[in-house]
Amino acid sequence: MAYATTRSLLHRRAIFPPLLSRRNLSVSATADSQLDSNHDPSSSSAPDHSMESSNGDDAIFVKTRDKTSVTMPTSFMTGSIVGKRFYEQVTTRMADDGNGWTVMLDYRTLKTPSKRPMKLPTLGLAKAIAAEWEYQQKDGIRPFTMPLMKLVCTALERVPVTRAKIIDNLMRNFHQDLVFCRFPGDSDLTKGVLEKQEEKIDPILQWVESEFGFKPVTYSSFFVGKQEEGLTKEIEILLKKTNDCQLASIDAMAAAAHSLIIPLAIFRGRLGIEEAIELIRLEEDHQVDRWGLVEGGHDVDIADLKVQISAAVVFLGLSQRI
CATH class of the missing domain: 1.10.3580.10 (ATP12 ATPase)
Structure with missing residues (x-):
């Protein structure tokens, strides 16, 4: 036929096919002591939390001493529950340099996979990303309920370095x-x-x-x-x-x-x-x-x-x- x-x-x-790889996507957050004068993340009295799944590749580490970081494993983009919610409040604020907006998980600044502050072009987008993080339940973070977060990471991290390949793939x-x-x-x-x-x-x-x-x-x-x-x-x-x-x-x-x-x-x-x-x-x-x-x-x-x-x-x- x-x-x-x-x-x-x-x-x-x-x-x-989706050109942008779902592998090795990480989301990080860093403490900003100026956000909360009552909390100094570098203080020895700050709690030290570490959450790790049974699979070492799918571990999530949350440390609140010298640095506060959250690294999302591969499963963050494949739909698995990647760990319990480690934050209480989600807010947005203007970036320190006045160029864009950032999302805050408590006193932590949400970062890109390459560990740079995630600066979003508009307040509306920052609010939408914050809503996805706010929606997460106490028992676990569910990446499949965060499609905008995935697109943000793609636009900020992957597109700038693979732009020519993306266009070639689309045209092919x-x-x-x-x-x-x-x-x-x-x-x-x-x-x-x-x-x-x-x-x-x-x-x-x-x-x-x-x-x-x-x-x-x-x-x-x-x-x-x-x-x-x-x-x-x-x-x-x-x-x-x-x-x-x-x-x-x-x-x-x-x-x-x-x-x-x-x-x-x-x-x-x-x-x-x-x-x-x-x-x-x-x-x-x-x-x-x-x-x-x-x-x-x-x-x-x-x-x-x-x-x-x-x-x-x-x-x-x-x-x-x-």
């Missing part, structure tokens, strides 16, 4: 974008999907032509097609003009959507969250309508997609200075 289904084929081929998979793939219309199994693609995706392709000056090519072959060089160059130029937060958001959405056009349409204000999710799930929703929803399968996929896209869109908005 010389035809490719749209999202199922792309999913199997892992189009737009651009020709296999979800919105360019079409179901064949000569089968009862796929005809309904093709009709939905024409109704929902054709307006986005028209927007691409209007926005970038080149008409996209659609295809239904396993060997896919190739977009015009002019369109490819215009998309790459746009990516190169993004700042680190914007590129982190676009890359995260592309990984979830198996598409670069959909994140760019969100970035340019052409699509909203619900519209984007509808386009991404066009084929699967058609199959669910026909054959039924698999509990613990389809519903989990839908929830995960909504979190990934919504978090990236919120991060994109909150990170922009007005």
Whole structure:
């Protein structure tokens, strides 16, 4: 069969895999004695807490003597509970140099994986990150409830040093974008999907032509097609003009959507969250309508997609200075 289904084929081929590694992400905090005159973290009377899991690789260390630091293990980005909540109050304040905002865990300044103060571009984003830390329960810190924290670490630490690789990865998979793939219309199994693609995706392709000056090519072959060089160059130029937060958001959405056009349409204000999710799930929703929803399968996929896209869109908005 010389035809490719749209999202199922792309999913199997892992189009737009997340380039940004989830390994070795750490979050640190350091004491600031000026925040609390009644507490001197360098004092010998300060408590010394150390929490360690049974697995040495997943240990969390919290020390409150000469330095106060919290190092999150690999599991911080893979969903495991990484340790008990070690702080009482979460606040935000302006950075010491007046350039950006920081999040405070008690008297500790939240730091980036490379142990630099985490300076956020807007107060709104700082408040959102603080809310994620405030949400954590006494019995454990749950990384999967902190998608904005993950995006912040990506934007501040990974994007600046891997920007060229991120863009290369996005452009390498651009020709296999979800919105360019079409179901064949000569089968009862796929005809309904093709009709939905024409109704929902054709307006986005028209927007691409209007926005970038080149008409996209659609295809239904396993060997896919190739977009015009002019369109490819215009998309790459746009990516190169993004700042680190914007590129982190676009890359995260592309990984979830198996598409670069959909994140760019969100970035340019052409699509909203619900519209984007509808386009991404066009084929699967058609199959669910026909054959039924698999509990613990389809519903989990839908929830995960909504979190990934919504978090990236919120991060994109909150990170922009007005």
